[in-house]
Amino acid sequence: METQTLTKRMYRSSMSGHYARVLYELNVPKTDIEKTKETFAEVPQLREVFINPTISAKTKMSVIDQVFPESMKNFLKVVCKNQRVDLINEIFDAYDEYCDEQAHILTAVLTCVEPPSEEQLDKMKVFLCDKYQKADVKIQIVEDTSLLGGFILHVENDEYDWSLKGRLTRLEQKLTWR
Structure with missing residues (x-):
């Protein structure tokens, strides 16, 4: 099904x-x-x-x-x-x-506890334009308090997890493997 x-x-x-x-x-x-x-x-x-x-x-x-x-x-x-x-x-x-694709504009989803400042957004855009070789970036912001802090950035097939929740999960996985 x-x-x-x-x-x-x-x-x-x-x-x-x-x-x-x-x-x-x-x-x-x-x-x-x-x-x-x-x-x-x-x-x-x-x-x-x-x-x-x-x-x-x-x-x-x-x-x-x-x-x-x-x-x-x-x-x-x-x-x-x-x-x-x-x-x-x-x-x-x-x-x-x-x-957007024809105009070489990248779309990203930023999941965070609270919205970033304009300066932080600008830095993310510069990073993403350089990394993905695009002319511009559209960032959709999604608020999610379950992340505890930090953010998760989804771009194409990539995920950059800098959330506190993600870090705790990775730490737990490392500790349980030993």
């Missing part, structure tokens, strides 16, 4: 990645993409209309024509025609990731 779920997730991910690349190549203005994202976020019923099989394709196309920016209409119609509107949020997320 878990393998089947993983396979589904990977398929969905590759599908959303495909649509994201197409959206990128269409050179749709970012403001129109943002408006479309906001519309789906503010009116979740829209997504439900597009995935509802009892609503005709003609009605769905009419809704697209009435609601969305001109530059997004054909893309959304193809997504709707291919019955992939259920992936719309994943497509937008994959689009953002693809844009």
